Amino acid sequence: MPIVQFVPFSSSVHPSFWHELTKLKIDVLRLDASHVPVSASYTAGKTVVDRETGNEVGLGCHLTLGEDAFKPDAKPAKHAALIKGTMINFNTIEDFKSSDKTALFNELSDRLWAGLSPSPSAGTTAELNSFLLITFADLKKYKYYYWFAFPAFMASPPWEIGDSGWGLAEEALGAEGVKSVHGQLAELEVETGAAEQFFLLRPGAAGAYEVGRLEQWGEFFASVPEEDQIIGFLDPSSTHNPGWPLRNLLSHISSRQPGKPLSLNILSWRDGDRPTGNRRWASRYAKIDLRAAAALAEGAKRPTAVGWERNAAGKLGPRMADLAPMMDPARLADQAVDLNLKLMRWRILPELNLEKVAETRCLLLGAGTLGCYVARTLMGWGVRNITLVDSGKVSFSNPVRQPLFDFEDCLDGGKPKAACAAEHLKKIFPGINARGIEMAIPMPGHPIPPSEVEKIRTxxxxxxxxxxxxxxxxxxxxxxxxxxxxTVLGTAKNKYVMNAALGFDTYLVMRHGPRQGTAPPSGTTEPPKHARLGCYYCNDIVAPSDSLTDRTLDQMCTVTRPGLAPIAASTAVELLVSMLQHPLGIHAPPSSGKDDEEGHSVLGAVPHQLRGYLARFNSMTITGAAYDRCTGCSEAVVKAYEKDRFNMVQRACDETGYLEELTGLKELYSESEAVMEAVDWDEDDAEGDF
Structure with missing residues (x-):
């Protein structure tokens, strides 16, 4: 009699699986090359009709992996069976090529063999089939090298098919029998969430058949004659030969009845979601025999296993999936832009919370030289939400110093800076949520004309x-x-406020302190050990006033060394990220940068102020306490704003001396003058000094 031939599995990997592997590799596995559980599925074999020839063409014996492959509770598609496997993702292509594939294959084969239970009635059908997938993911080029193995045991002597060969199930079981099997398998699928890989059949009433699970062998066949016992399997093959799952099923039954010649009634189930008139796809029935005494005596060693998949050239070797040509460029960019950041967490900073940085919504007031460089550095840190505010337009002097503009932006009077900068951010990375708003912010010392009051109020x-x-x-x-x-708004709403200012060859970068009386994010009410940090105005004893009128050309332009702005802008962004990584956030204690200093974030020091000097190529860290009479962050100013809103802003703009009187600076001036007048100056001594 002819020997039974089996159609091996052929892998079918959906591109979404590689996307999930990319995320798993970057965010979870990193440098870990240990075994990872994965899930795959297969369905009953199918054929399609060739439109040119009219012939039926088999779709192959596919095992499919999709985007849910790494989920522990993965569910297969409708009418599909679930198979569990193991993936090993190597860190280099050299490791992938030089891996001991024989040892890996034998390890899985040993595990499968050991999992087969002492009798056909025990164990689970999930133990009968499994797979191994070894991979290497080249995440720079989006190329994925992979090789599947589907271990199956070889019988000795081999299985033989009965004299009648394969026949249609309807002829053996009858139309009513096939219909009853179909209905019961559908019910089992609803109950378990997956199609049954293997099942048992016994005759029922009125030509119907009863269906049971393979695990129920002893109970289900207790009173059924051996010639009436039928073992069924979901057959993924669409050819004359049965699919790969049958091979381990037969080995399972044979190994549990050592030394006994077997003659088994096998049902190859191919009926998908409904009976079909397609004869080649229809379910089939056959007797399969191991007539000679089984070589697998009790306690015998594991038989030889085969199952490495052949590549497209028909040779034993890995395959390669190149996703770059088929990927949406925007999605490709979205995965690529954060690669450098996520690689930081592999070895250097495993504790780095990139999600917190990416979720931070940043408002940039000013879209000039500093604004352009700050926006670019924020993008480099993975920030996805950036809003720019500016009242100016792009001029011909801007593009060489401000990297978000080009020559065309200067024509016809120039584009609005904020909107133009946001547009260029989107060109750099389409996944950024960037917008530009044209707005002129009211300023103390600049009276608001009556005709502009409502506009400024808005x-x-x-x-x-x-x-x-x-x-x-x-x-x-x-x-x-x-x-x-x-500054007033930032204090009132307790926001992260980062200030950057430029001189000719010096810069200031500072973070404003939290509002007085606010608690750290942890909810603790314990007062901080350091004084509340000051804002941009805390070192001044005069209110901000008009500094723009009557200026020469060099005073109207920000005249700085060209390299100063990117240094200051990058420093400001890095300081913000350090604060975001600190458990106390805006309440983080100021640090000077010494290695043994307490209060560092995972990125290191979180200073209050940095003053840089390009002439000396150095910088200083400075800590400044908040001033209780500050015109920008004192409670007197903040509460006045919260009470009167726009009316308070209008008074600050229109009335000279208003902020000094509000904060008590005016009183301080009077006290200082009184002290000076009370001093008994010795004019003779004074003259003698000259």
Missing amino acids: TVAELEELYDTHDAVFLLMDSRESRWLP
Whole structure:
């Protein structure tokens, strides 16, 4: 009699699986090359009709992996059976090539063999089939090298098919019998969430058959004559030969009845979701025999296993999936832009919380030289939400110093800076949520004309709304007084406020302290060990006023060394990220940068202020306490704003001396003058000094 031939599995990997592997490799596995459980599925074999020839063409004996392969509770598609496997993802292509594939294959084969239970009635059908997948993911080129193994045991002597060969199931079981099997398998699938790989049949009433699980062998066949016992399997093959799952099923039955010649009734189930008129796809029935005494005596060693998949050339070797040509460029960019950041967590900073940085919504007030560089550095850190605010237009002097503009942006009077910068951010990375808003912020010392009052009132309301919808604010304007209202709002709403200012060859980068009386994120009410950190105005004893009128050309332009702005901008962003990584956030204690100093974040020091000097190529860390009479962050100013809103802003802009009187600076001046007048100056001694 002819020997039974089996159609091996052929892997079918959906591109979504490689996307999930990419995320798993970067975010979870990193350098870990240990075994990872994966799930795959297969369905009953199918054929399609060739439109040109009219012939039926088999779709292959596919084992499919999709995006749910790594989920512990993965469910297969409708009418599909689930198979569990193991994946090993190597870190280099050299490791992939030089791996001991024989040892890996034998390890899985040994495990499968050991899992087969002492009798056909015990164990689970999930133990009968498994697979091994070894991979290497080249995440720079989006090429994935992989090789599947589907271990199956060889019988000795081999299985033989009965004299009648394969026949249609309807002829052996009858139409009513096939219909009853179909209905019961559908019910089992609803109950378990997957199609049954293997099942048992016994005759029922009125030509019907009863269906049981393979695990129920002893109970289910207790009173059924051996010639009426039928073992069924979901057959993924669409050819004359049965599919690969039958091979281990027969080995399973044979190994549990050592030394006994077997003659088994096998049902090859191919009926998918409904009976079909396609004869080649229809379920089939046959007797399969191991007539000679089984060589697998009790306690025998594991038989030889085969099952490495052949590649497209028909040779034993790995395959390669190149996803780059078929990937959406936007999605490709989305995965690639954060690669450098996520690699930090592999060896250098496993504790780095990149998600917290990416979720931070940043508001940039100023879209000039500092604003452009800050936006670019934020993108480098994975920030996805950036809003730019500016009232200017792009001029011909801007593109060489401000990297988000080009020559065309200067034509016809120039594009609005904020909107233009946001547009260029999207060109750099389409996944960024960037927008630009044209807005002129009211400033102390610059009276508001009556005709502009309602417009400025709307501006203040819009600015406050922007603060409510953002987490961190960068003050990047080119005048002292333009930072006043943003400082007041940042203090009132307890936002992260980062300030950057430029001189010719010096820069200042500082973080504003939290609002007085606010608690750290942990919810602790314990007062901080350090004084509340000051804002941009805390070192001044005068209120901000008009610094823009009557200026020469060099005073109207920000005249700085070209390399200064990117240094200051990058420093400001790095300081924000260090704060975000600190457990106390905005309440993080100031540090000077010494290695043995307490209070560092995972990125190191979190200073209050940094003053850089390009002339000396060095920088200093400075800590400054908040001033209780500050015109920007004192409670007197913040509470006055919260009470009167726009009216308070209007008074600060229109009335000279208002902020000094509000904060008590005016009183301080009077006290200082009184002290000076009370001093008994010795004019003779004074003259003698010259």
